[in-house]
Amino acid sequence: MPESFSSSSSTSSKKEQCKTKIQLFLNASKLPRTGRLRSTPDTFAQVSIVPSSQSNSEDNENDAMASVVETPVSLGATELFSKSCEPRWAKVFPIEYEYGTSLTIFVEIRSPKSKSSSGECESLGGAFFDIGDLLGCRNRTKAKRLRKGGCVYAHIEPCRCNTTPSATTNNKQTSHQRKNTSSSSLSSVSNGIINFQMSALQLKDSIGRKIMTGSLKPNTYFEISRQTISPSGTTWVVIYRSNPVLESFKPTWDRVELDLETFCNGDLVRVCVLFLCVFPTVCYFYVTTPWHDFSFVAFYSHFLCLGINIIHNTNKNRHKNKTNYRIDQYSYPYSHPKNEVHPNSLDRSKQVPMFYLIPSNEKEWTMKNETMSHL
Structure with a gap:
């Protein structure tokens, strides 16, 4: 027996x-x-x-x-x-x-x-x-x-959560090995959840939309893709797509809540790209394809650390008539400018990071801060 x-x-x-x-x-x-x-x-x-x-x-x-x-x-x-x-x-x-x-x-x-x-x-x-x-x-x-x-x-x-770290018999480990084992604790990473919210400011659209729909305000959404390295090259796999916000130059999308297994597959250094897309314009005989207004590279640490405020734009001169954007990250109790806070979407109890899209021109950014300081 x-x-x-x-x-x-x-x-x-x-x-x-x-x-x-x-x-x-x-x-x-x-x-x-x-x-x-x-x-x-x-x-x-x-x-x-x-x-x-x-x-x-x-x-x-x-x-x-x-x-x-x-x-x-x-x-x-x-x-x-x-x-x-x-x-x-x-x-x-x-x-x-x-x-x-x-x-x-x-x-x-x-x-x-x-x-x-x-x-x-x-x-x-x-x-x-x-x-x-x-x-x-x-x-x-x-x-x-x-x-x-x-x-x-x-x-x-x-x-990656399938490979759990093996139990070592030796108790003596260097600090570098302890950092590696703590960062590779995939069981805790797979159970983690990342939540954030996106909001855009001062978006622009082309005149062609006004000719077809009679409105200059774009219908926008954003999608997140993660990098996948294969023997044939690097590809981008879409892991999240938000609901579109219709006809708004200052859209605020719904809160994103993703488990880390879906977001980065347990790899906290994995490269992810966020694309801001304009919803296709539908006409009777013509449908425009959705185009990417801008994109930026982000890591898991960018969504958590307050020290990293600026995420550089990767879509350089793709549309000459479009302005490049940069990302500034805010999180409570960080001080927000008065006109940039969305009280309906900001939940201070959960301390969810808020992302705002600001034009990358430094002169416009400094002038905007000076005008808001007097409010």
Whole structure:
């Protein structure tokens, strides 16, 4: 009895060691236009997953696919990406995978038919992805063609919280090793949550919007992408996209609350980029593509430390008629200028950092501070 109990415990521990947690990211390209006017679609992705049989024979391969289609386990759906044939969904799907087993993902791209229809959606096609094949790929990315045209891409990334630091028998450690072990305590990092809020000031827009919509005020949103280094190069994966603020030169977006596993995958030095985007302008026969007004590079420490106030702009001279911006970080009990405080969005009890977009011209910045000091 004791021997059997020890053998069962050892097998269970081996299974736990073989299990890993991965993150799934989805995007698509060259999706077909829908409707009678062949307009750009509003799309979202429905993801389902079912562990298939562990046998590798070709005869059971079709049966495994049939079981996936018949009894799928839904993982949820992405957000609705509006007016784009190349959507990049920001929804991150965490999946547990056991090495040596076959795990199949079914991704279906769907588009709502119309606002009047009660929940009816049109399917643009679907594709199957195998987790083992994705892990064996060079960039952990695979593309599949859809039935009605276009491609869907699946990218996975193993979570760093899977590798917990081993218990060392030696009690003597140098200070440098202690710093490394404390910074690499991934269990505490994966449980952490970062929350902040963005607000913009003095945004500008082109005259072309007034010609098409009759309003100069832009519809803006921002998205956060994290850097992914692969053998083929560096790519940016979208991890968050805010709700748009309509027709405002001083937008204040909703509060962002992300776990650190989604934000930086446990790597506190990982580079992230924030893009401020203008929502596409919709006309009867024409839809403008969303363009990035500016972008800046940020680290996890930039969202926490008050000592780092300025985050430099990385989008240099992309639009000659647009002004570059810089980011100034404020947090309570830091003193705010009177006209820059948003009392409805600032929660002093939680001490959430607030970010404001200020023109990068130093003369305008000093003049603005002098005028506000007299108020």
